[in-house]
Amino acid sequence: MTSATMLLPHAHGGPVAQARLKACPADFKVFECMHVLPEGEGEHLWLEIEKTGWNTEDVAMWLAKSAGVHRLSVGYSGLKDKHAVTRQWFSLHLPGKADPDFAWPDGVALIQSGRHRRKLNRGTHRANRFVIRATDFCGDKLLLESRLAAITAEGIPNYFGEQRFGRGAGNLVRGREWLTGGEAPRKKALRSIWLSAVRSDLFNQVLAERVSRGVWNRILEGDILQPEGSRGLFCADDDEEASARVIGGEVHPTAPMPGVAGMASSGPCREMEQQILAPSQAVIDGLCREGVDEIRRATRLPVQELQWSWQQEREGENCLELAFKLPAGAFATTVMAELVTTMEPSA
Known part of the structure; x- marks a missing residue:
């Protein structure tokens, strides 16, 4: 089973309402935050x-x-x-x-x-600002506002959104087939897309287990940690204050995006990761053959500058407008998934 076919566990109890997402393009706005x-x-x-x-x-x-x-x-x-x-x-x-x-x-x-003087390269911007309108809102407003306050204080699991896997998870399916002996991508651009989809799925599987255990925002012995706003990594066992720093949001636990072995967790954390990834070992072997290096990604996603307001669309119909900022590589849909069950028009 892949993360694209499993119901990913929620950190805050699951959606508390229903709403429509992207009823029109203006309902979903994204602005790059450049440094x-x-x-x-x-x-x-x-x-x-x-x-x-x-x-x-x-x-x-x-x-x-x-x-x-x-x-x-x-x-x-x-x-x-x-x-x-x-x-x-x-x-x-x-x-x-x-x-x-x-x-x-x-x-x-x-x-x-x-x-x-220089070309604009991938990953130059550090964050995106979102303004999202969820229309046809149906649910308890007070309960939703309580959920928003919890997200502001604690963040959310840093899942990859379904966009990463392609329509109907096609990029993920084809990528896994290729890495286990199937047809290779015919275009060079597809190679990175398929590899990204596969590794994102494996990360989501490990993160889902951490959410289920209640340790997506807490330390496991042997964890590899990442400071907020940094790409650096260090071993939790090397810092006596690591647990308090994680609780305070200064640093975050991480989970692997597999490939050629890099900085590895140890102890109970390593055991959990190996248990979840064991059924995909053939896929991971394929990633290694392609020379993809293992990296680690934070399991917790802080939602910055979160604001919300209620608007009256038409008689009897409410609209929730959200504004927030996320680091580059994070998905606004993972924020929405903690709040509402969304109905998104097909393209």
Whole structure:
């Protein structure tokens, strides 16, 4: 069984209401939070673009074609939803060239631009800000607000969202088949997508077990910990104050995204991880053959700057509007899953 086919356990008791998500693109807004902005000079033109109904790669292709450059001359930091209103940065390598005069297509608009010395690379932005409207809300408002307060104080399990696995979990299914002797991806881009889906699923399985045991936000002996806002790792057993630091939110437990062995947990933590991952050993062996390095990801996701308000849509219909910030690589849908059972229109 994979995390895409299992019901992932909730940390705060499960949804307390029903609502509709993404009734229209404007109900789901995403804004990149950049810590690097264009300096005003250089060979790279940085563009902050608002898009609706376009995926990130399609915008990158359009920019390359319109500017008359190779696709590899276009950079971006992260992938953003197609069925949403999103703002994100792109860069164009234009050595010795003037800024193009773009005729922007429907659904794509320029917010600001500037020159910079470097290309915009994947993972440059550190966080995303979300504004989400959950319409047709049906449930106990006071109970939901109590749940929101708990999430503000304690965070949520840092699951990968279903978007990571492709439509109908197709990327996960094909990735597992490939790694255990099936057909390899025909396109280079699919390789990383399938590998990511497989490793994300294995992480989710370990995290689900930690949630079930009530230790997704607490230390297990032998844990590997990660400081908040850092990619560094250290052994919990090496810090006498580790348990208190985890409870205080200063550091977080982690779980593996398997591959070629890296920094490993030990003791009871290692035993639990091995028990959960044992049925997928053939898949993990395939990851190792592909040269993928094991990394670890925090099991707890702090939800920053969480705010909410109630709006009246039509007579008798309520709307919950949420605004919050998450680190890059985290999923807003995992926040919503702790609050409401959502009805999302099919694409």
